[in-house]
Amino acid sequence: MRRPPALLFPPLAAAGQGLLAWLGISVMLLHARADLMPALYPLQASSLLLGGVLVAIALVGAHLPVPAGLAQPPSVRARRTRLFATVALGVSVLLFTVLRWVPAGPDRALVLGLLGLMLAAAALLAIAGAALAADHGGADPLRIPARMLLALTLGLALLFCLMAWQLPAGHGDAGMLLTLAVLGLLLAACLLVRWRDHDRSAPAGAHVRGGRRIHAALLTAPLACWALASVAPAMLWLLAATAALLAAGVLEHAGTRQRFATEYAGG
Incomplete structure (x- = not known):
């Protein structure tokens, strides 16, 4: 079984990569908007820092000592995942440097567009590599x-939280919650299909079914937060929805007996 602290690393890594992917896409689309880029700098800088820290945690955590019986040599997919994650981390550092110290101008806009494209591509490849590394012989085709x-939902949730905190409008809105609610329902639907296919060959016990109900409830929590957005400030519900999705990510990655971050360390 994974140790309790190690359970947090895979979903945090997924959230960081998802956040960097969304940030790269936004920079790529808005790099030529000289009227918007200065106002977006605090959001972009904080997103780069948060996403970079989460990815760095995953890369460092993959080398933490584990019990001898659980240690595994890194697979080819795991090595590729680490490579893509490292590239994403390096590009995020370059992007932060350009945003912070390079003066505005046509050349800066071009560099930002290229770095945004590279960041989005590297982060998406790291997400895909982690999902592929966690696949075990095609037994669960929907896992990938x-x-x-x-990962993209977790990254978007973090981005929404940062937007609600730092943008002038601030405080979040029901539209953000509705977006997370729809994505959560899609994830829950994927889970139901995966569980149905699994139970055809090996019916789940009562303990497993109880864990599944908790998992599904966490994924549908953003829908409840959206429905209750008028009762309390939307920012509070946005934080609650993000926490529920992160908890669902922990349960998603805790279902294997292999060491943490199989996506980075073994396969």
Whole structure:
């Protein structure tokens, strides 16, 4: 079984990569908007720092000592995942440097567009590589798209929280919650299909079914937060929805007996 602290690393890594992917896409699309880029700098800088820290935690955590019986040599997919994650981390450092110290101008806009494209590509490849590394002989074909969707959903949730905190409008809105609610329902639907296919060959016990109900409830929590957005400030519900999705990510990655971050360390 994974040790309790290690359970946090895979979903945090997925969230960091998802956040960097969304940030890279936004920079790529908005790099030529000289009227918007200065106002977006605090959001972009904080997103780069948060996403970079989460990815760095995953890379460092993959080398933590584990019990001898659980240690595994890194697979080819795991090495590729680490490579893509390292590239994403390096590009995020370059992007932060350009945003912070290079003066505005046509050349800066071009560099930002290229770095945004590179960051989005590297982060998406790291997400895909982690999902592929977690696949075990095609026994769960929906695991790969589900984990990719989970990473992008977690990253978007973090981005929404930063937007609500730092943008002038601030405080979040129901539209953000509705977006997370729809993505959560898609993830829950993927889970139901995966569980149905699994139970055809090996019916789940009562303990497993109880864990599944908690998992599904966490994924549908953003829908409840959206429905209750008028009762309390949307920012509070946005934080609650993000926490629920992160908890669902922990349960998603805790279902294997292998060491933490199989996506980075073994296969």
